[in-house]
Amino acid sequence: MAAGERKALVIGGGVSGLTTAVMLAEAGWRVRVWTAVPPEQTTSAVAAAIWYPYRAFPADQVLAWGSHSLAVFRTLAGDPTTGVHMVEGLELSREPMPEPWWATAVGSLRRAAGAELPHGYGDGVAFTVPVIEMPVYLAYLVARLQRAGGVIDQRRITTLAEAGAVCPVVVNCAGLGAAELTGDASVFPIRGQVLRVANPGLTRFLLDDHHPRDVTYVVPRRRDVVLGGTAQQGASDLRPDPEIAASILRRCTALEPALQGAQVLGHAVGLRPGRPAVRVEPETLPGGAVCVHNYGHGGAGVTLSWGCATAALEHLVAG
Ligand SMILES: Cc1cc2nc3c(=O)[nH]c(=O)nc-3n(C[C@H](O)[C@H](O)[C@H](O)COP(=O)(O)OP(=O)(O)OC[C@H]3O[C@@H](n4cnc5c(N)ncnc54)[C@H](O)[C@@H]3O)c2cc1C
Secondary structure (H helix, E strand, O other), X not given: OOHHHOEEEEEOOOHHHHHHHHHHHHXXXXXXEEEOOXXXXXXXXXXXXXXXXXXXXXXXXXXXXXXXXXXXXXXXXXXXXXXXXXXXXXXXXOOOOOOOOOHHHHOOEEEOOHHHOXXXXXXXXXXXXXXXXXXXXXXXXXXXXXXXXXXXXXXXXXXXXXXXXXXXXXEEOOHXXXXXXXXXXXXXXXXXXXXXXXXXXXXXXXXXXXXXXXXXXXXXXXOEEEEEOOOEEOOOOOOOOHHHHHHHHHHHHHHOHHHOOOOEEEXXXXXXEEOOOOXXXXXXXXXXXXXXXXXXOHHHHHHHHHHHHHHHHHHXXXX
């Protein structure tokens, strides 16, 4: 079959769906994306987003997929229209901390000097990774997909067979929605709440994954700073909670006193698609269409996006 005749229907317009759709379209496939909500309203749009393997499993595959994505993001950071920037930041700990398990992927990582540590912290590591400004980046992916001939429709499906009935190849990138579409009971939400404030001139990100209250991070972008957060397993309320927002602001200001009095620009909640293991594998749907699943990326969907999209494509080429 000529490359131009291959057709794929991607379910999901978040970072997983759009990245997979871009790769397919640029490989010559005729690609259509069906998404229940526009890209800017997905969980992906809420992400902070740092390249950081968080709450995604298993570690060996996450490392491989994450390394692959890191290489792509490093290249994308050379193009200011992508919204990807290489940023140095610190992961912090109150106690002496071992080298992070993902350190080999990043390469240059150093122990933070005492003077770099916020009050109350005893240790930290400094490293430079991509910070991906999601509203800009998702728009970049949409434009790149359209340039390659891809089409996006706002359309919710209730079964994958519905997609398989109109296209012989389906890629399931439905995030949390995959639970319902596949009947996969191992998928669960990990609620993340953030707020955005005006950037008082910050350039480094700060991250405390083990804060006694909840995961706490400060991620400066060009015009704003994303402050987080929460990782509430099983919670699925999409309304920002004012008490949680106040706690986030307190925790982040303790980390970075320059945030004191920063103008609050907005609040957001996203539901990370948790799963004991990221699922990238093919399945035959009732009716005979091939479906490659690409979901369950937890708190690292951006970090894993290019690696998982490549793995999904490999299944299609192999199949
Ligand atoms: C606060 C917060 C901070 C985060 N920070 C980071 C970070 O720093 N780094 C990082 O790598 N990750 C981060 N994440 C995690 C990351 O956002 C997710 O892992 C990622 O967005 C998952 O992307 P996805 O495309 O798989 O799913 P989603 O973005 O949820 O997209 C799913 C898509 O599927 C569509 N869909 C679902 N059901 C259906 C249906 N039935 N029919 C049609 N379409 C359907 C939806 O409309 C949507 O378009 C963060 C998440 C949150 C909430």
